[in-house]
């Protein structure tokens with residue numbers, strides 16, 4: 001929309017784009033779920049790693065395609081859970097992801113390619129951050145990437161929540177029930193103990209879990225980008241139907257809400 005002249009007039013003029021509609025909040029209100037990972041050695045055998053051997057992988061992929069069965073049709077070792085960073089919160093603000101493998105896992109074959117490392121990853125993301133960022137144009141060239149500023153960890157509240165998430169993950173990994181499965185902490189490692197050290201690790205390694213929303217906020221107020229029927233205010237015959245219309249982040253994965261938005265948007269367009 002920015003490239004087509006719908007957005008904050010100043011920004012459009014700075015980029016030599018003719019202003020079709022001055023909508024100051026397009027690109028504002030960017031929200032996303034920041035996350036931090038802890039990795040542990042794995043004490044038990046990894047069937048996933050074994051199945052990444054080229055020949056097994058190939059046969060399992062063929063089996064999955066032809067017979068819809070076998071390991072390649074199973075979900076990866078993955079679990080999720082919701083917890084509160086502070087007991088007084090009414091809703092969980094942390095989502096935990098348990099991963100029975102490391103992202104460095106890769107295909108391997110004896111004497112040709114070494115297997116990747118095995119391990120267990122505990123990822124946690126902050127579901128209700130205060131941070132609000134922006135998406136803006138770097139230029140009027142559609143091939144140039146936009147400027148994306150998330151402002152993650154800008155507030156004390158956000159820093160405290162994700163630090164607490166980090167500590168919760170450590171306390172879960174230290175439970176006796178995991179003792180036979182989880183070995184030493186590989187990343188960041190046992191030397192990272194104080195709040196300052198934890199914060200530094202989070203600043204260095206935090207990533208998004210790819211849930212950006214909010215830059216075309218829906219609302220009943222005139223400053224919102226789209227109205228409750230998803231029409232872009234100030235334009236005719238133009239709707240936004242995607243994750244960007246969410247005014248606030250949902251407290252979990254966002255793909256299902258995006259599908260609901262799409263279903264509703266399709267109904268509006270069809271006049272249902």
Ligand SMILES: Cc1cc2nc3c(=O)[nH]c(=O)nc-3n(C[C@H](O)[C@H](O)[C@H](O)COP(=O)(O)OP(=O)(O)OC[C@H]3O[C@@H](n4cnc5c(N)ncnc54)[C@H](O)[C@@H]3O)c2cc1C
Pocket residue numbers: 209210211212241242243244253254255256258
């Ligand atoms: C790596 C990754 C993992 C994720 N994992 C999960 C998950 O496990 N669970 C979950 O709930 N959510 C997950 N998400 C989030 C989820 O995929 C997104 O929130 C959702 O797809 C957003 O839908 P959307 O329609 O807003 O945008 P998109 O799905 O990005 O769709 C935008 C579409 O517009 C097209 N497009 C872009 N520019 C143009 C143009 N100029 N002209 C025409 N077409 C254009 C794109 O090709 C694309 O098809 C993940 C996202 C990523 C990136």
